[in-house]
Amino acid sequence: MATITVESLCKRFGDVVAVDGVGFEIGRGEMFGLLGPNGAGKTTTIGILCGLVRPDSGTVCLDGKSDPMRPDVRASLGVVPQSLALYDELTAQENLEFFGRINGLAGRRLRDRVAACLDLAGLMQRRKDRVATFSGGMKRRLNLVCSLLHEPAILLLDEPTVGVDPQSRNLIFDTIEKLRSDGRTILYTTHYMEEAERLCDRVAILDHGKMLVLDTVANLIAKHGGASHIEIGLDEAPQDPAGLTAKLGAGELGIEGNMIRFQTMEPAQALATLNQCGVRYKTLKVDTANLEDVFLNLTGRRLRD
Amino acid sequence: MAKLLALAVKDLRVLMASKGNLFWVFGFPLLFALLFGAVYAGAGKGPSGMKLAVVDEDKSEFSQLYVTHLESEEALKVTRLDREQALTQVRKGQIAAAVVIRPGFGDGFSGFSDANNPKLQIASDPGQKMQGAYLEGLLAKAQFEVMAKRFRDRKWMRGQMDTWRGQIKRAGGLPGADANVYLRFFDSLDNFLTDVNDRTYKGGLGNGILNVAKLDVQREYDGPRTPFQITFPQAILWAILGCVATFAISIVRERTTGTFQRLRVGPISQVDILAGKGLACFLTCAMVIVLLVMVGKLVFKVPIGSPAMFLLGAVCTCLCFVGLMMLVSTLGKTEQSVVGAGWAVLMVLAMFGGAMMPLAFMPPWMRDISHVSPIK
Numbered sequence: 001m002a003t004i005t006v007e008s009l010c011k012r013f014g015d016v017v018a019v020d021g022v023g024f025e026i027g028r029g030e031m032f033g034l035l036g037p038n039g040a041g042k043t044t045t046i047g048i049l050c051g052l053v054r055p056d057s058g059t060v061c062l063d064g065k066s067d068p069m070r071p072d073v074r075a076s077l078g079v080v081p082q083s084l085a086l087y088d089e090l091t092a093q094e095n096l097e098f099f100g101r102i103n104g105l106a107g108r109r110l111r112d113r114v115a116a117c118l119d120l121a122g123l124m125q126r127r128k129d130r131v132a133t134f135s136g137g138m139k140r141r142l143n144l145v146c147s148l149l150h151e152p153a154i155l156l157l158d159e160p161t162v163g164v165d166p167q168s169r170n171l172i173f174d175t176i177e178k179l180r181s182d183g184r185t186i187l188y189t190t191h192y193m194e195e196a197e198r199l200c201d202r203v204a205i206l207d208h209g210k211m212l213v214l215d216t217v218a219n220l221i222a223k224h225g226g227a228s229h230i231e232i233g234l235d236e237a238p239q240d241p242a243g244l245t246a247k248l249g250a251g252e253l254g255i256e257g258n259m260i261r262f263q264t265m266e267p268a269q270a271l272a273t274l275n276q277c278g279v280r281y282k283t284l285k286v287d288t289a290n291l292e293d294v295f296l297n298l299t300g301r302r303l304r305d
Numbered sequence: 306m307a308k309l310l311a312l313a314v315k316d317l318r319v320l321m322a323s324k325g326n327l328f329w330v331f332g333f334p335l336l337f338a339l340l341f342g343a344v345y346a347g348a349g350k351g352p353s354g355m356k357l358a359v360v361d362e363d364k365s366e367f368s369q370l371y372v373t374h375l376e377s378e379e380a381l382k383v384t385r386l387d388r389e390q391a392l393t394q395v396r397k398g399q400i401a402a403a404v405v406i407r408p409g410f411g412d413g414f415s416g417f418s419d420a421n422n423p424k425l426q427i428a429s430d431p432g433q434k435m436q437g438a439y440l441e442g443l444l445a446k447a448q449f450e451v452m453a454k455r456f457r458d459r460k461w462m463r464g465q466m467d468t469w470r471g472q473i474k475r476a477g478g479l480p481g482a483d484a485n486v487y488l489r490f491f492d493s494l495d496n497f498l499t500d501v502n503d504r505t506y507k508g509g510l511g512n513g514i515l516n517v518a519k520l521d522v523q524r525e526y527d528g529p530r531t532p533f534q535i536t537f538p539q540a541i542l543w544a545i546l547g548c549v550a551t552f553a554i555s556i557v558r559e560r561t562t563g564t565f566q567r568l569r570v571g572p573i574s575q576v577d578i579l580a581g582k583g584l585a586c587f588l589t590c591a592m593v594i595v596l597l598v599m600v601g602k603l604v605f606k607v608p609i610g611s612p613a614m615f616l617l618g619a620v621c622t623c624l625c626f627v628g629l630m631m632l633v634s635t636l637g638k639t640e641q642s643v644v645g646a647g648w649a650v651l652m653v654l655a656m657f658g659g660a661m662m663p664l665a666f667m668p669p670w671m672r673d674i675s676h677v678s679p680i681k
């Protein structure tokens with residue numbers, strides 16, 4: 001059933017342990033997020049999955065076939081590299097046609113697929129322009145669709161949205177969501193937690209080559225997200241701060257004029273209590289724990305590299 | 306196969322898209338062929354107007370004839386100076402060389418043959434070997450031509466005969482029989498000179514000796530029929546070098562930009578990827594060769610020996626260079642390092658292989674090394 005099975009992968013580069021015992025399974029049609037700070041080993045893991053990097057140990061199985069070093073195993077694979085891998089000297093269309101041919105397309109099907117991909121990337125108008133003249137976002141979009149030509153069943157996307165504006169990002173999201181609804185299996189790496197939250201069914205967080213957690217986004221937030229931050233603006237300063245604190249049971253209450261700030265593991269409960277106490281608030285801000293909190297709680301706030 | 310072709314076509318497109326690449330692969334070699342062909346064509350007649358000082362210490366009739374003859378030589382610009390001035394000017398580089406005509410130069414044949422006491426001394430910059438050799442040739446040619454004029458002068462010949470006869474008689478060192486042989490030879494020569502009529506003498510003997518001088522001249526034109534015959538093959542080498550360098554760089558560029566990885570991830574083996582590169586490199590080499598050969602053949606009438614052999618040679622050369630290209634591309638990890646290392650290797654090979662200098666001009670040690678260079 002699973003289309004990607006990875007077992008205890010290890011890879012060292014000299015002294016650096018890039019991947020250390022990583023293992024996971026990704027089912028058919030699932031969208032799987034691989035998160036981690038810089039240098040965590042995400043790109044290396046993808047490299048092993050697509051046969052670019054030979055692991056020191058561990059096994060990879062794609063659609064039941066092991067050893068992605070073999071060209072035929074990679075036939076159902078689409079890989080979007082982290083670095084822009086395009087021919088600057090060629091036009092968008094020439095790039096697509098070339099990668100299409102390499103992936104075994106020809107004739108009418110090649111033409112149709114190239115047109116479809118140009119459309120998907122929103123580059124129909126600029127298809128006759130050289131890639132060298134493209135903006136960063138346009139190149140990113142082209143970089144993505146160059147791997148979709150042969151409609152691969154498994155997609156490995158390595159940070160497909162770095163350095164693009166919100167418009168381009170939304171277009172890329174739409175593309176990816178469409179791919180997922182088509183039933184493709186997708187492995188997605190990113191540094192943008194909100195992307196993973198929005199797109200991924202399950203998420204694994206990697207650090208120093210080791211897999212720290214693997215679960216659904218909701219479960220991860222519940223387990224590792226920590227407290228929610230609530231900020232309330234009142235009409236007037238509260239009469240009985242001590243009583244309020246006791247009722248909320250939320251530890252320390254930060255009161256500053258007519259602003260109240262506090263943290264709680266149960267934000268819904270806390271708000272209900274406030275209502276019962278007849279507290280009237282003008283503004284309300286609830287920061288529930290998110291994936292970013294999970295990420296920072298697990299990997300620490302220290303800068304990497 | 307379709308994938309291989311797609312790879313090659315892509316590479317050609319990328320090549321064509323860059324003006325710099327186009328220049329190195331097509332423009333530069335053609336320019337090289339034309340420019341150096343033109344330069345050699347001008348130089349084929351020898352350097353014109355070489356400045357030469359003549360110091361006539363002999364002041365004989367013959368030496369004066371000789372100096373006048375040198376002055377009439379187109380390739381030389383002759384000034385008459387004394388020894389001091391002449392040598393100073395050579396040292397300062399104001400003139401190319403000085404010729405000192407020693408006393409006794411005009412004493413007939415002995416002036417030519419006495420190796421221990423040369424009657425002609427040449428002072429020139431030892432660094433300018435080519436020029437020195439060229440000058441020696443010119444001087445010898447002038448000497449022959451002046452001598453030839455003299456041989457045609459019957460009176461002078463008979464006077465010369467008398468001198469020799471006197472010398473032989475006086476010397477007494479020779480055994481009697483030997484001396485007699487010489488004397489009888491001179492007698493009969495004397496008779497011949499007295500009896501033969503003017504026309505026969507000048508026409509026969511005179512031309513005969515002049516021929517010697519002419520032969521000497523002809524040897525200079527014995528080389529390639531047109532200088533483009535040297536420069537076009539050299540240009541082909543340059544073109545191939547350009548191709549090799551360009552493609553080696555393009556392999557590394559693909560590696561650094563990541564397109565190489567993208568290809569490797571595709572359903573295609575690494576061997577195929579390299580084969581595609583090789584094919585593109587081979588095709589480009591072939592195109593340049595065809596272009597250069599066409600221009601050479603049609604515009605400059607450069608002869609090609611046997612077309613079949615040439616084709617075979619060209620194909621082999623290209624294949625060899627495709628291999629070289631692969632090798633060069635592995636020399637470094639970044640574009641810069643490959644560019645550096647690649648050009649260094651290619652330049653050294655080119656230098657020893659004769660892409661810059663014709664092999665014929667090389668000193669022997671370089672020629673020995675040149676056998677290992679595939680460029681040759």
Ligand SMILES: Nc1ncnc2c1ncn2[C@@H]1O[C@H](COP(=O)(O)OP(=O)(O)OP(=O)(O)O)[C@@H](O)[C@H]1O
Nearest residue numbers: 013016017018036037038039040041042043044045
């Ligand atoms: N080819 C290589 N040679 C040496 N070290 C490498 C190589 N590739 C990766 N590494 C090292 O392995 C570690 C993991 O790198 P990797 O690129 O997999 O990280 P990443 O999670 O993709 O980081 P980023 O988010 O910055 O892209 C890093 O410490 C990196 O320096």
Ligand SMILES: [Mg+2]
Nearest residue numbers: 042043044082
């Ligand atoms: Mg990475």
